[in-house]
Amino acid sequence: xxxxxxxxxxRAVESATLSRELAxxxxxxxxxxxxxxxxxxxxxxxxxxxxxxxAQSALTLGQQTVAAVEVRVNAAKASPLELSKARxxxxxxxxxEEHAELELEVSRQSLAAIQGTTRPAFSTVSADLxxxxxxxxxxxxxxxxxxxxxxxxxxxxxxxxxxxxRLAQSLRRSGLRINAGLRRSEATDDFGVVAxxxxxxxxxxxxxxxxxxTRERHAQSMAAIEASRLxxxxxxxxMYQEMLHANTALTQxxxxxxxxxxxxxxxxxxxxxxxxxxxxxxxDAQQSLIALRTAIITHAxx
Numbered sequence: 001x002x003x004x005x006x007x008x009x010x011r012a013v014e015s016a017t018l019s020r021e022l023a024x025x026x027x028x029x030x031x032x033x034x035x036x037x038x039x040x041x042x043x044x045x046x047x048x049x050x051x052x053x054x055a056q057s058a059l060t061l062g063q064q065t066v067a068a069v070e071v072r073v074n075a076a077k078a079s080p081l082e083l084s085k086a087r088x089x090x091x092x093x094x095x096x097e098e099h100a101e102l103e104l105e106v107s108r109q110s111l112a113a114i115q116g117t118t119r120p121a122f123s124t125v126s127a128d129l130x131x132x133x134x135x136x137x138x139x140x141x142x143x144x145x146x147x148x149x150x151x152x153x154x155x156x157x158x159x160x161x162x163x164x165x166r167l168a169q170s171l172r173r174s175g176l177r178i179n180a181g182l183r184r185s186e187a188t189d190d191f192g193v194v195a196x197x198x199x200x201x202x203x204x205x206x207x208x209x210x211x212x213x214t215r216e217r218h219a220q221s222m223a224a225i226e227a228s229r230l231x232x233x234x235x236x237x238x239m240y241q242e243m244l245h246a247n248t249a250l251t252q253x254x255x256x257x258x259x260x261x262x263x264x265x266x267x268x269x270x271x272x273x274x275x276x277x278x279x280x281x282x283x284d285a286q287q288s289l290i291a292l293r294t295a296i297i298t299h300a301x302x
Contacts, residue, residue, distance in 0.1 A: 011167035018160040025153040032149060038114055045107040045125045047301045048100070051294065055093070055100040058290040061265070062090040065286060068273055082279045089283055093290075129300040130254065132247050138240055145232050154225045161217055246302040253296045261289040 069086040072078035112120040145151070180195040268285035271277030 008167065011163065015160065015163040015167050018156060018163050021156045022153070022160055025149065025156055029149045029153065034114075038111075041107070041111045041114055042125065043127075043129075043301055045104070045111050046127045046129060047297050048104040048107040049125060050129060050297045052097070052100040052104050054290070054293045054297065055097040057293065058286075059090070059093045059097050061286050061290070062086075062093040064269070065282060066090050068269060068282075069279065072273070072275075077275060078279070085279060085283070089286075129297065130250065132250060132300070135240075135244055135247055138237070141236065141240055142233070145229065145236065148232055150228055150232065151225065154221060154228070157221050158225075161221060242302055246299045249299045250296060253292060253299065258289070258292050258296065261285070261292050265289050 066083070066086045069078060069083045073080055073083045108120045108122075108125070109118075111125070112118065112122075115121070178195070180193070182191050183194045184191050265282075265285040265288075268277055268282045272279060272282040
């Protein structure tokens with residue numbers, strides 16, 4: 001029977017308990033990562049859906065432009081070269097629409113994959129990308145750093161290293177061994193009780209290296225806490241600024257810029273039909289509106 005003199009068993013139980021808590025903290029971080037990835041893929045699928053609708057709308061604009069040019073060419077008011085240019089632009093818009101369809105299918109497959117299927121079990125994905133939530137003050141968002149699962153793991157890890165040091169220190173002293181039993185004498189055929197106590201003596205401390213290594217890892221862990229906190233703060237601040245910019249840009253695009261671009265295209269088409277504007281001006285107004293409609297999706301999903 002080994003008698004634990006230094007509490008090694010208790011230290012081992014403590015270390016195992018903290019190891020389980022570390023595993024739970026790692027699981028929590030992975031769980032949140034999965035949720036974030038699902039949200040990212042969902043948003044990408046919604047954005048690609050909107051991009052396809054924008055490409056289809058652009059194709060309609062291109063078809064209207066070709067129709068307007070055909071009217072002027074048939075009336076001998078424009079050169080057939082203009083019709084060729086308009087049709088070339090339309091062909092490029094058809095390519096863009098096909099590419100948007102393929103990108104949407106890729107996004108759908110990606111979203112299905114993270115759900116554990118090879119084929120999407122959904123027909124369409126929809127969400128209101130253009131209505132952004134109110135942006136709180138940075139101090140409110142910053143307060144959430146303390147709840148980060150990354151930072152929550154460090155205290156557990158610190159206690160685990162402490163437990164490892166205590167366990168290693170307890171193992172420095174070997175347990176007291178008590179032996180007892182019966183012994184039979186061959187000469188007299190008698191039985192006797194035999195007992196003994198032993199305590200091994202080590203010439204050198206075999207656990208010193210383990211203790212030193214654990215203490216160094218503990219120190220590294222403590223230094224990593226502040227480094228991670230600063231990194232999280234910097235990342236959060238950068239994302240917050242991007243969110244503010246996206247909110248401002250989206251508001252300007254929706255309320256001012258795109259309505260002006262739509263008016264410009266309408267005036268350009270009317271001016272071209274009456275012979276006051278060139279085809280180049282019409283195509284430029286058309287391309288500007290298409291680009292702005294694409295940009296609004298980019299800002300909405302930033």
